[in-house]
Amino acid sequence: MKFTHKPWAWVAVAGLGALLSFASHALTAEQAYAMATGDDSEQRVQAINQAVLDPAVRTDGGRLSAFLGALANDEVRVSQGKVYVMSGDAVTDPVTGQAAKLPADAEEVVSNNYLRSVIDTAQAALALDSGDVPQRRSAAEKLAAEPDAARLPLIEKALASEKDEQVKALLERSRAASLLSSEDVQQRLKAVEQLAHQKTPDTQLLLNQRLSEESDPGVQKAIRAALVGIEESLAWGDRIGAAFSGISLGSVLLLAALGLAITYGLMGVINMAHGELIMIGAYATYLVQLMFQRWMSEAAFGWYLVVAIPVAFLASALVGAVLERGVIRFLYGRPLETLLATFGISLVLQQTVRSLFGAQNVGVENPAWMSGGIALQPNLTLPYNRIAIIVFAFAVLGAVAFMIARTRLGLFVRGVTQNRAMASCVGVNTARTDTYAFALGSGIAGLAGCALSQIGNVGPDLGQNYIVDSFLVVVLGGVGQLAGTVYAALGLGVLSKLLEGWTGAVLAKIAVLLFIVVFIQKRPQGIFALKGRSAET
Incomplete structure (x- = not known):
């Protein structure tokens, strides 16, 4: 006062x-x-x-x-x-x-x-x-x-x-x-x-208040000129912040959709349990955190995330492999039945987690090196955890691209994707390739859960927030197309954040959905069309 x-x-x-x-x-x-x-x-x-x-x-x-x-x-x-x-x-x-x-x-x-x-x-x-x-x-x-x-x-x-x-x-x-x-x-x-x-915003508010009280014309003119410069500077901060938020959201969507792009593109399986595989990765991260808190020193706690990354991948990959071998392999060629079956499995996984960990969200702490942020302008701070997730998403993307393009498993995956019958004729074990590919996609979903645990709450419903967006990214990018998934995820992330600044979150979501519907009507194959003999089938 x-x-x-x-x-x-x-x-x-x-x-x-x-x-x-x-x-x-x-x-x-x-x-x-x-x-x-x-x-x-x-x-x-x-x-x-x-x-x-x-x-x-x-x-x-x-x-x-x-x-x-x-x-x-x-x-x-x-x-x-x-x-x-x-x-x-x-x-x-x-x-x-x-x-x-x-x-x-x-x-x-x-x-x-x-x-x-x-x-x-x-x-x-x-x-x-x-x-x-x-x-x-x-x-x-x-x-x-x-x-x-x-x-x-x-x-x-x-x-x-x-x-x-x-x-x-x-x-x-x-x-x-x-x-x-x-x-x-x-x-x-x-x-x-x-x-x-x-x-700064505080200076802008102060000058606006003074402008309403000022009686001298010369001072009023100086205040207005100062406000124009401040507003322009803050506007650039808002624009850069919106772009960064869009890239951050896009990197999260990329992680969530990358595994789905592999499984859906390879086998045509509509996996409604993909969100629960993300959730399993997040809970695996939570368990690693508890282990470090209980048995490791305070100095070692900052490294728990390094251990949690492979643990989250393996936990979700194992569940995905069991899911593929136990249920999905009997439903190939029947996408609607895979949708119903995996939807039921998603409910089972959610209830299992509620029974083990409770219905309430659990807390996952950021390591010290992920706390804070880089202040570029008074109204623009880039959080370290968001920066880390962007870097992590592109690192995972690079690893997947290398595996698909340069490894024997990647060769088999590409062969089965383009022409399953011909791949089988030349000696590729398509059933084993399906299992490996599904486990890989599930493991990437676990990595997405590990990343999401650093920016939000971890609970049984975590995956439900991303399953629809993941399918939208895969369909928009082009089924089975890694490059299309990248463009679609980043594009939808940036577009959503830019629209939110003008229309609000709800209208922005509706506008993005309408855009995807119109785009798919005009180009059903997505941004990148599937190449190969099976593209016509």
Whole structure:
């Protein structure tokens, strides 16, 4: 809350400007009592700021900051001119710091929201000279959030000694923002010029607010010009952010659909249990995480994801191989029956997971190296976990492309895909190839689950969110076409995110679906047509 709303508050807060930030603060009984028992909020605010300014209280113990915290938390009691602080059952004297006995007639001191905001500002002022950089950053953010011309001397003093660039930037923004309320037109113009270089959403909001209050035409013109530059910079951040989000979504769709492209393209199996294979990979990652948490050191925990990747692949591949050998191999050539059978299997797998792990979502933590992000602009931060998933998706794509193009198994898969009868005639064991291919596609689905566990919740219904989109990607790209799957996944991801910015998530989903329907009507074979003799059948 700004103190400028009331004239008396200007006098009270102006004293903060003379404050030098100190690591320790002593407190007198008179000051503590005045802060706690003023007749009204005005007197208490004045007492708080006078105590912050008084050089005599800066010599011992950090008690002023502690007492302000107690005031904000309603932990202060008064009795017969003395003040006490309660922390649970413990009672202390804020002046001496020693244990005390609370009198029976002690009364509770209650602070309203306005007083708490005053206390917050006072504590931020005290924290500006803290030896802890994050604490100084937090204090500078509080001062920058509520600019006030009365705080300029305080900000100038802190800037003179500040070394951290982030804290300096926050203080400079607070200084410029505080100058906006100056009565001097030249000072306001200088403030606008400084803020024009800080192209942040907070600065944009601040200048818009000032524009509605500004009376000088020259300052109004400068503010409008600054807003144009800030809006253009932020617009580029929004565009880049939407493109990155689209690529991120596309990489997730690519991982989810890549395995389906292999199984559906090879055998024509409509595998409705593909989403549950993704879910199995996610739960395998969760189990590896539990193993590392229970039996490994904290330092080793960051490597659990490296172990989880092959485990997720093998777990889903094994389930896929069992599924193919036990059910699907009896249904080749009957796609509708494979749809019904795999849909039933998906329900069984979901219920099995609910029985083993419960119906609630389970938490999978990001390793430390995947936490945080790269801040390219004030309104654009690229999360490390999303970047890692994009890299991982293309690494998996490269490995699959190499296997299909350069290995014996890949040769067999391509042969069976293009002409199953001829491949069988030249000695290819098509049944074994089907099993290997289905297990490979299932394993890739497990890798998708491993990746998805890093960006969302893991639960029994995880795969249901991606099964429809996976089929759309495969059909749009062209059945059995790896390149088509890549183009379709990335294209749908970017298109969805761009449309969301204009129409919202629901309408964007409908628009994408309509686009796919129209595209398939015009080009039924998808982006890339299947090559070979079987393409005509």
